[in-house]
Amino acid sequence: MPVKIDNDYSETLLVHFRRIQALKNDSINYPSVFLNKRQLCDLELLLNRAFYPLRGYLNQKDYESVLTKMRLVDGTVWPMPICLDIPEKIAQILDNEQPLALRDEEGFMLAVLNIEDKWQPDKKEEARLIFGTDDPERHPGVRMLYEQIGPWYIGGVLEGIHLPVHYDFKEFRLTPATAHRRFAENGWRNVIGFQTEKHLHCAHKEMTLHAAREANANIFIQPVVGLRHSGDLDHFTQVRCYLEIIKKYPKNIAALGLIPLAMRKAGPREALWHAIVRKNYGCSHFMVADDHGDPFNTNGKKERFYPRHAAQELVKSFEEDTGILMIPLKHMVYVEDKAQYIPEDEVGPNLNVKHISSNELRRRLEAGLEIPEWFSYQEVVSELRQAYPPRSKQGITIFMTGLSGAGKSTVAKVLMVKFMEMRDRPVSLLDGDIVRKNLSSELSFSEEHRNLNIIRIGFVASEITKNRGIAICAPIAPYEKPRLQNRELISQYGGYVEVYMATPLLICEQRDRKGLYAEAKAGKIKGVTGIDDPYELPSNPEITIDTSEMTPEEAAQEILLYLEDQGYIQ
Numbered sequence: 001m002p003v004k005i006d007n008d009y010s011e012t013l014l015v016h017f018r019r020i021q022a023l024k025n026d027s028i029n030y031p032s033v034f035l036n037k038r039q040l041c042d043l044e045l046l047l048n049r050a051f052y053p054l055r056g057y058l059n060q061k062d063y064e065s066v067l068t069k070m071r072l073v074d075g076t077v078w079p080m081p082i083c084l085d086i087p088e089k090i091a092q093i094l095d096n097e098q099p100l101a102l103r104d105e106e107g108f109m110l111a112v113l114n115i116e117d118k119w120q121p122d123k124k125e126e127a128r129l130i131f132g133t134d135d136p137e138r139h140p141g142v143r144m145l146y147e148q149i150g151p152w153y154i155g156g157v158l159e160g161i162h163l164p165v166h167y168d169f170k171e172f173r174l175t176p177a178t179a180h181r182r183f184a185e186n187g188w189r190n191v192i193g194f195q196t197e198k199h200l201h202c203a204h205k206e207m208t209l210h211a212a213r214e215a216n217a218n219i220f221i222q223p224v225v226g227l228r229h230s231g232d233l234d235h236f237t238q239v240r241c242y243l244e245i246i247k248k249y250p251k252n253i254a255a256l257g258l259i260p261l262a263m264r265k266a267g268p269r270e271a272l273w274h275a276i277v278r279k280n281y282g283c284s285h286f287m288v289a290d291d292h293g294d295p296f297n298t299n300g301k302k303e304r305f306y307p308r309h310a311a312q313e314l315v316k317s318f319e320e321d322t323g324i325l326m327i328p329l330k331h332m333v334y335v336e337d338k339a340q341y342i343p344e345d346e347v348g349p350n351l352n353v354k355h356i357s358s359n360e361l362r363r364r365l366e367a368g369l370e371i372p373e374w375f376s377y378q379e380v381v382s383e384l385r386q387a388y389p390p391r392s393k394q395g396i397t398i399f400m401t402g403l404s405g406a407g408k409s410t411v412a413k414v415l416m417v418k419f420m421e422m423r424d425r426p427v428s429l430l431d432g433d434i435v436r437k438n439l440s441s442e443l444s445f446s447e448e449h450r451n452l453n454i455i456r457i458g459f460v461a462s463e464i465t466k467n468r469g470i471a472i473c474a475p476i477a478p479y480e481k482p483r484l485q486n487r488e489l490i491s492q493y494g495g496y497v498e499v500y501m502a503t504p505l506l507i508c509e510q511r512d513r514k515g516l517y518a519e520a521k522a523g524k525i526k527g528v529t530g531i532d533d534p535y536e537l538p539s540n541p542e543i544t545i546d547t548s549e550m551t552p553e554e555a556a557q558e559i560l561l562y563l564e565d566q567g568y569i570q
Contacts, residue, residue, distance in 0.1 A: 030101040030112065031093060033086060038148075040104060040164050041226040041262035042082055045277070047111060047160040048175040050259070052280045057084045059117040059155035067129045070269065077276065077321045079269040081126065084113065085150035094118055094154065102158075109161055116156040123149070130266050132306070139305060140295050141265045164260070169239050174257040179220070180282040186252060190217035192285040192327060193278030197224045197263070198358070199238065199384065200245045201376040203332045206341040208287070211327050212253065215285050219254040221246065222281070226260040234492070237387035244379040257281070265295040267306035268314035272322075275315050279324040288312045289329040334374050366391045367567065391567035395425070395465035395494035398559065399486065401477040401538060402501025403530045404516055405508030407547030407555065408432070408474040411501070414556040415472055422569065425470050430457050432475035445527045451482045458486030466493040478529045480536045495568050499559060500541035505530050507548040 035043060045051045053076050062072045063081050070079040084102075086094075094100065100113045127134040127142045136143035166173055174182070183191055192215060194208055200221075208219050223242055225235065239258065246256045261277070264270055270293025275286040292311035296303050315326040332341040336352040347353055356364075356375050364371055365388040371381045388394075398415065400408045409431050419427040435457055436443070443449040454477050461471035477483055483498070490496045508530065509517045520528035527533045543562055545555045563569045 030099045031090070032101040032103050032107075032109075033084070033090060034103050034105060034107065035110075036105070037226070038262040039084065040110075041260045042084075043102060043110060043158075044164050044260050046082070046158055047163055048177075050176050050277050050280050051082060052176075054078070054082060056113060056158035057153075057155040058082055060119045060153075061117075063121070063153065063155065067126060070272070077272070077318055079276075080264065080266065080273040081130065083121075083153035083155055086152050086154060087150050088152065091118060091152035091154075100154070104164055108165070110164060111161055112159045113154070114156045114159070115154050118152060118154045120151060121153050130264070130269060132267065139265075166260075168236070169258060172239070172256055172258045173260075174281075176280045176282065179257060182255065183218075183220075183282050186218070186255075188218045190215060190285065191283045192217045192219050192287055193275075193281065193283035193324075194219060194221050194287045195224060195259075195274055195278070196221065199241050199380070201380065202374065203334070203341055205245060205248055207330060207332045208254070209249070210330060210332065210343065211285075211287055215325075215327060217285055218252075219249070220257060220278075220281065220283055221254055222257045222259050222278070224261045224263060225258045226262045234387055237383055240383045241380045244383060245377065247379075248377060263293075265293055267293045268311045269293070271311035271315050272318055275318075275324050275326065276322055279322055283324060285325045285327050286315065287327050287329045288315050292329075339374075362388065365389075366394070389468075391495060392424075392570045393468065394568070395468045395470065396497065396563070396568050397461040397465050397471040397473060397486075397490045397495065398497050398499060399461070399473045399477070399483070399490075400499045400501055401475065401483060401541075402503060403505060403508045403535060404476060404514065404528075405511040406501035406503035407545075407552060408476075408501050410552045411499075411545070411547070411555045411559070412472045412474040414552050415559060418556060418560060419470050419472075424569075425468060426464075427470045427472065428460075428464050430460060430471060430473045430475075432477075435475065445533075447479065451479055454479075454482040455485060458482070458489055461486070462490045462493055465490050465495070468494070476529050476535075478533065478535045480539060483538065495566070497543065497559070497562065497566075497568075498538055498541040499543045499545060500538045501547065502544050503547045 042051075046054060046056065053072070058066060058081060063083055065071055065073050066078055066081050070077060072078050094115060096115050096118060098115050100115055101109050102111045102113055103109050123145055124134040127139075127145055131139050131141045131145075133139050133142060136146050192208070192211055196204070208221070211217075212219050221242065223238065225239065242256055246254055259277075266273075271288050274293070275288070278286045288311055290309045290312060291304050291306065294304050294306050294311075296305050312326060312328050319325055331344040333344045333347060334341050334354045335347060336354055338351070354374065356372075361371070363369075365384055368390040400412060402408055412429055412431060416427055416429050419425070435453065439456055439460070440453045443453050454475060457473050457475055461473055464471040487496050487498065512518060516525070516528050517531060519525045520531040529535050543559060545558060547555055550558075560569065
């Protein structure tokens with residue numbers, strides 16, 4: 001029997017198709033913005049309606065209303081400012097009611113923004129209202145707002161052309177419409193949304209099942225995979241761990257979906273925002289931890305920025321407005337006497353409770369130690385061991401910093417020979433002069449360009465470390481900020497050891513093989529570190545070496561002994 005096609009629906013599709021084609025054809029005349037990963041996450045969730053009722057980026061009036069009232073101008077609850085941030089040079093060429101092409105990092109056009117508003121936000125005020133502080137040293141969300149968010153905001157309605165393209169785990173990248181349909185097909189009426197960005201183990205499974213029994217509901221586990229690059233090993237490991245643990249649930253109890261969410265870590269506001277997003281995905285309930293959205297609730301840390309339970313209380317207070325019920329996340333602990341998990345608040349005084357923190361888990365993985373079955377499933381542990389091998393199999397960066405003549409290059413060459421003799425990992429030497437010649441030849445010796453040179457070295461070293469090699473870096477690296485940025489970047493992929501070559505300036509001047517100090521003192525050249533340009537001492541180096549008191553071989557041996565003590569070499 002031929003399928004009957006609704007003419008009105010067909011006409012709607014045809015109109016939409018023609019509109020998309022017109023946007024593509026006209027886009028050559030539009031100014032463009034190339035979105036970064038954070039912005040792409042926001043755009044995808046705007047286009048797929050996860051951020052309903054938003055039809056685009058907030059205009060200025062809605063932005064101000066969200067900051068002060070956690071509602072749009074029309075009264076709808078919305079706690080998080082979603083605006084498109086742009087740099088000054090782009091803001092100067094844009095006008096209201098002007099179409100703007102939004103493109104991914106490769107230039108592929110995803111949407112057109114019809115600009116309604118353009119303004120310069122008061123970032124300090126935004127920080128105080130959203131995060132509860134305007135001090136970037138106290139809150140990483142404030143630091144990101146100041147350092148990574150553009151100085152101008154634009155708002156307006158979006159016309160979508162394509163969702164951002166993903167090639168990995170496509171079947172789990174559900175849109176809200178797809179999630180609604182799957183829940184209906186499975187006969188799920190009550191659905192608990194559970195958001196996570198961490199690996200899940202036995203306690204998490206028992207915690208979600210406990211909540212499901214109490215609410216007579218099914219479970220939608222939705223890990224955040226937004227800002228991780230799909231080329232990162234840890235991204236694949238994380239998702240594969242979720243695929244393994246979802247198999248451990250009873251049949252038709254739980255489902256898995258990935259969400260490309262760029263989190264802000266704004267505490268209670270963050271939790272309310274997440275609850276609204278889960279409502280849009282078809283959930284009736286949302287699990288909220290007592291420190292949900294807190295920037296300091298990771299890696300086993302005990303300190304909190306926001307008051308305990310504040311996130312739960314805020315989400316609950318808006319239940320009638322949002323239409324989604326708050327379920328408090330109950331921590332489960334393993335009680336050896338009963339050989340089972342029970343809620344932490346039900347543990348009696350004489351019961352023997354076992355626990356492994358995130359830091360302890362990482363230590364055991366790096367040391368190749370046993371992970372007990374009561375803590376995690378062996379299939380999950382097997383995935384983790386591939387991503388987090390013992391330290392002796394990990395990549396590592398040895399970052400040497402110090403004045404010219406301090407002995408960095410000489411000690412680095414000795415180290416390289418020693419590592420090559422071991423023959424267990426590939427070794428690369430990123431000497432300051434060699435990098436300047438081959439990677440940064442166009443850079444000057446201004447502070448900005450010196451920092452850029454160090455960031456480039458850090459990027460190359462991070463790729464070497466990620467691929468289980470050894471990177472030996474030996475630049476002067478006079479400023480602390482880029483050194484800390486490199487530490488943060490590289491530590492995601494393996495070991496990072498900073499070696500401060502503390503040889504005194506007087507000794508460095510006596511060596512002065514390049515004649516830099518002599519020329520600087522004679523006024524022939526400018527910007528020589530230690531003479532007319534500062535050197536900022538490292539705040540917390542793993543090793544400090546003064547080569548005026550030891551030979552290069554002895555200095556290299558001290559570094560090797562430290563690496564052996566830390567398990568990086570055997």
